[in-house]
Amino acid sequence: MGVAASRVPGGDGATVVTSQKVREGRVDAYKRWQEKTNHVAEGFDGFEGAEVYPPGSGEENEWVAVFRFSRVDELTTWLDSGARRELLNEARPLFEGAPTQEVLAGGAPAPREQEAVTAVISHSVRPGKEPDFVRWQDKVRKVQEKHPGFMGTELFQPVEGIQDKWVVAFRFDTRDNLDDWLASADREKLLEEGHQYFSSYDVRKIGSAFSGWFRFGEGDEEGIPSNWKQAMSVVLALYPTVVVLNLTVGKVFAGWGIPGYLSLFLSNVLSVSILTWVLMPLVNRALTFWLLPDRARSVRTNAAGALVVMVCWAIFLLIFGLTTG
Incomplete structure (x- = not known):
């Protein structure tokens, strides 16, 4: 299996990844609320799709929702809309703490049939260290390529007016291989070096189908119809x-x-x-x-x-x- 090079996308397409820790005993209510939210989002210009991913086995009750729009401005309209604010206010009793989100601008969708596990890591990059951070990410990618199950990575710049964090999305073929990488000595050594370029980071693991939202540089095919x-x-x-x-x-x-x-x-x-x-x-x-x-x-x-x-x-x-x- 070929390995893709990391890149900073500049094309159309915008995705928001929202993580929400649901209170114990409120999962059914959350699912109903999320279905309602998806239905409302469908009515906004540029909406392309939405998916929800439950927590992995043995993990905290953190659910991930993914919304994709055709362009950043259309995604921003949805994020800033009164309809979405009303939905978030309605759902506050369902969550432990405020939801967190990463906006990924660009990134071409890939075939839906691909199965994998994706990690989305947001970084608060130190001012003036952006070029060093990009070079460090390329070094990380080269080390990742040598680990079993690695399938590709993609680097997303901050989105002006929405968020100031850099986001990296990479995937492995199985959750075990992803966990092995996240706990590896190679990654620990790289993180020690990387702390001079970023002040904090946050990791979110998302099961299987999310990998299909991004091509991760793997050629130009747009997928095969059903x-x-x-x-x-x-x-x-x-x-x-x-x-x-x-x-x-x-x-x-x-x-x-x-x-x-x-x-x-x-x-x-x-x-x-x-x-x-x-x-x-x-x-x-x-x-x-x-x-x-x-x-x-x-x-x-x-x-x-x-x-x-x-x-x-x-x-x-x-x-x-x-x-x-």
């Missing part, structure tokens, strides 16, 4: 292709006296070629908002894309029904 989306898209392009070929080329082959088995083979070659180089690129481009996992994160987007495909199916059925009898 199987059911692939199937619906292929049927959308395949059905009209097969019907048109049967009505045109199929009749030509029959007129030439080509045997049925050979005619079917030639028709399949033509239909697959048309799909591969003509129709599927067009379908993929038209349905990008729905097919790519990093864009289709909300229920509304998934439902809208499926509805568009089914409407197209119905149109083709109507057209061919009227023209072919």
